[in-house]
Amino acid sequence: MIMSIIEILFIPIFLGFVYEGILRKVAARMQNRVGPPIWQPLLDFIKLLSKESFEVIGSHHFLISFLSILAVASLLVIVFTFPFVSLLNFRWDFILVIYLLVFSTACFILAGFSFPSPYPLIGSTREITLLLAYELPLIIILLFFGMSYYSLLLLPENLIVSFPLFFTAFLLITQAKLGYQPFNIGEAEQEIVAGYLTECSGFELAMFNLAKSLRMFIMISLASILFFNFKNIVAFVLSSLIILFFVILLRVTLARFRIDQGFKFLWLVSIPLILIDLIRAML
Amino acid sequence: MLHVIVDDYGDDLKIAEKIRKYCQRKSPWIFHFDTGSCNGCDIELLAAMSPKYDFERFGCLLKGSPRHADIFLVTGPVTRKCKDRLVNLYEQIPEPKVVIAMGACAVSKGIFQNAYGVCGPLDKIIPVDVYISGCPAKPEAIIDGIRKGVEILTRKSG
Numbered sequence: 001m002i003m004s005i006i007e008i009l010f011i012p013i014f015l016g017f018v019y020e021g022i023l024r025k026v027a028a029r030m031q032n033r034v035g036p037p038i039w040q041p042l043l044d045f046i047k048l049l050s051k052e053s054f055e056v057i058g059s060h061h062f063l064i065s066f067l068s069i070l071a072v073a074s075l076l077v078i079v080f081t082f083p084f085v086s087l088l089n090f091r092w093d094f095i096l097v098i099y100l101l102v103f104s105t106a107c108f109i110l111a112g113f114s115f116p117s118p119y120p121l122i123g124s125t126r127e128i129t130l131l132l133a134y135e136l137p138l139i140i141i142l143l144f145f146g147m148s149y150y151s152l153l154l155l156p157e158n159l160i161v162s163f164p165l166f167f168t169a170f171l172l173i174t175q176a177k178l179g180y181q182p183f184n185i186g187e188a189e190q191e192i193v194a195g196y197l198t199e200c201s202g203f204e205l206a207m208f209n210l211a212k213s214l215r216m217f218i219m220i221s222l223a224s225i226l227f228f229n230f231k232n233i234v235a236f237v238l239s240s241l242i243i244l245f246f247v248i249l250l251r252v253t254l255a256r257f258r259i260d261q262g263f264k265f266l267w268l269v270s271i272p273l274i275l276i277d278l279i280r281a282m283l
Numbered sequence: 284m285l286h287v288i289v290d291d292y293g294d295d296l297k298i299a300e301k302i303r304k305y306c307q308r309k310s311p312w313i314f315h316f317d318t319g320s321c322n323g324c325d326i327e328l329l330a331a332m333s334p335k336y337d338f339e340r341f342g343c344l345l346k347g348s349p350r351h352a353d354i355f356l357v358t359g360p361v362t363r364k365c366k367d368r369l370v371n372l373y374e375q376i377p378e379p380k381v382v383i384a385m386g387a388c389a390v391s392k393g394i395f396q397n398a399y400g401v402c403g404p405l406d407k408i409i410p411v412d413v414y415i416s417g418c419p420a421k422p423e424a425i426i427d428g429i430r431k432g433v434e435i436l437t438r439k440s441g
């Protein structure tokens with residue numbers, strides 16, 4: 001039991017780093033560069049842990065460290081509800097997934113708000129605005145599946161055949177949730193330095209970066225479980241890699257939306273897509 | 284007290300130290316600051332990021348915030364207006380850190396030798412670890428400078 005819990009904690013972290021590394025490598029190859037090695041995010045993580053961590057005047061250092069750990073922890077709990085792991089499977093675990101996903105994003109936003117500096121403030125405000133746009137479609141999709149199939153464990157295979165538009169909308173939402181192009185509005189490098197993470201250094205930055213890679217692992221696995229749900233672990237990883245490829249493709253090829261454009265796009269594209277499939281399912 | 288602990292866990296500490304040094308060597312994050320350069324050096328830095336040279340294959344990333352950085356890369360002779368900001372930014376970079384002076388301007392004021400608004404060169408104001416010469420410095424020279432800076436970085440952290 002204890003061994004299995006340790007495995008459950010470390011395998012997602014490891015896979016999160018690997019996915020992040022694949023993302024950086026493939027993005028570099030798409031831009032005709034060589035790119036960093038695949039284990040680069042792990043090296044960055046260890047290096048950041050060995051660095052000094054600043055206490056910013058006017059902010060609460062302990063609170064920010066705590067929030068960074070909480071962001072990682074809440075994401076790790078989601079892994080316990082996945083069908084392969086099945087330690088926490090109960091009726092309505094979809095609602096737990098929705099709650100924990102929002103919770104980890106809220107940790108980022110709160111950390112941004114706790115710094116007395118304009119860049120994190122702007123980044124957090126934008127992220128909240130975006131949260132309003134992508135959280136509703138995500139909740140509709142997850143609640144619909146939750147009401148039809150009760151638990152992640154009971155999902156049938158290959159839902160993508162019956163709900164292709166759900167899948168398209170989910171890809172858009174994934175992009176917004178992960179803060180990748182075209183929705184990297186909250187941490188737009190050219191405008192607001194690094195958004196809500198501008199003032200973080202050392203340990204906190206390492207933890208928030210870990211939370212980001214974990215979030216990517218979880219959103220991609222969730223897409224794979226919801227829409228493919230292969231019981232075979234090799235097929236599961238392959239389907240995740242295909243989804244990861246789409247995420248990278250969107251990230252590399254698109255430019256950033258302005259905040260109002262991004263908001264409108266999410267509402268006017270993803271919600272109608274979802275509604276069409278929803279009505280089709282009801283008829 | 285400390286050397287007793289080191290004696291007990293000597294081998295483990297050495298391995299941990301080696302891992303840490305390897306990671307530091309492999310992921311230098313750069314913060315670039317322009318203290319009134321002619322922009323030639325800054326464009327060469329961008330060239331070092333381009334597909335032909337691509338310093339990301341060594342793990343280098345250009346970061347926007349000084350708090351994320353390991354290497355402080357400064358171009359240009361330091362103008363009077365910039366001096367305070369330069370010191371401020373230098374202090375905001377977490378330890379261990381390395382300063383690289385890039386281009387003839389940052390190394391020795393270059394063509395701005397007798398200009399009235401200039402109070403450089405850089406090593407008068409903050410301690411500099413690596414000098415990259417050239418006007419502008421070549422991308423190959425920049426990558427070489429970063430490599431040397433990274434070696435100093437691992438030595439600085441003990």
Ligand code: SF4
Nearest residue numbers: 320321323386387388
């Ligand atoms: S060294 Fe030459 S290229 Fe670089 S900033 Fe000075 S004058 Fe410009």
